[in-house]
Every structure is written in C-alpha cells, then in structure tokens.
Amino acid sequence: MPESVPGAGYVLGALLVMFVVTVALRAAPFVALSALKHSAVVDFLGRTMPVGVMIILVMYTLRDVGATTWLPATIGLCGTIAMHLWRRNAALSTVAGTGLYLVASAFWG
CATH class of the missing domain: 1.20.5 (Single alpha-helices involved in coiled-coils or other helix-helix interfaces)
Structure with missing residues (x-):
C-alpha cells in the first residue's frame, strides 16, 4: 500500500x-x-418570533413586486390572511394563499 x-x-x-x-x-x-425551559426570555421569543418571521417573509416577498404583479401578490396575501383568521391553520393558510396567487398570476401576471 x-x-x-x-x-x-x-x-x-x-x-x-x-x-x-x-x-x-x-x-x-x-x-x-x-x-431554559422556564425562562421568561424563551417564553417571550416563543410568542413573538412566529409573527416577526411572517412579517419578514411578507416584506421579502413584496419587495420586488412590480406594477404588473402587485394584484396577484395582493390577492394571495389577502387570501392567506383571511384563511388564517378563519381557520387558524398555518399550513392551510399557506396553501390557500399560494393557490390564490398562482391563479391570479395566470390571469393578471
């Protein structure tokens, strides 16, 4: 060898x-x-991080929305918000909002 x-x-x-x-x-x-199970900081982050992450994702998604694509993005965003307020299910809200965005993009995108 x-x-x-x-x-x-x-x-x-x-x-x-x-x-x-x-x-x-x-x-x-x-x-x-x-x-850290009983930490006040971890409890605070557990309650606030999901909302903060979603806000950042929405801002990232809408940052480059041009004049021709604002309508599908708005329809998808409104659909996601409405579904989440109605059913309180993140997976269902995401799928519904994505579906609405894709359908709206086919018509107006």
Whole structure:
C-alpha cells in the first residue's frame, strides 16, 4: 500500500471523532432547551418570533413586486390572511394563499 493511504487506526479514530461530534451537536439543542425551559426570555421569543418571521417573509416577498404583479401578490396575501383568521391553520393558510396567487398570476401576471 502507498504511504499516502491512512491506516485502519487513523480511519477508525476519525470516524469516532465524527460520531461524537454529530451526537453532541444533535443533543445540544435539547440540553439547552431543558436548561431554559422556564425562562421568561424563551417564553417571550416563543410568542413573538412566529409573527416577526411572517412579517419578514411578507416584506421579502413584496419587495420586488412590480406594477404588473402587485394584484396577484395582493390577492394571495389577502387570501392567506383571511384563511388564517378563519381557520387558524398555518399550513392551510399557506396553501390557500399560494393557490390564490398562482391563479391570479395566470390571469393578471
């Protein structure tokens, strides 16, 4: 075997290190959350982050809406808001709003 090929001990050592790092990284969020379970900051972020993320996504989506595509975007946005206020289901709201946007884009896009 050429000298550039690592030995079995080296390969097993590297695999062991990769295994330990992978398990530690997967366990870290659960350890951190259990330590912060009753934290007021985590509770506040849990209540406010979904709204903040949705606002950022809406702003990102509508930032490049041109003069010809504002109507489909507005119809999709209004449909998403209406469905969410009616059913309080994020997945259903997203699917309905996307569907309305696609249909409106076919007519006005």
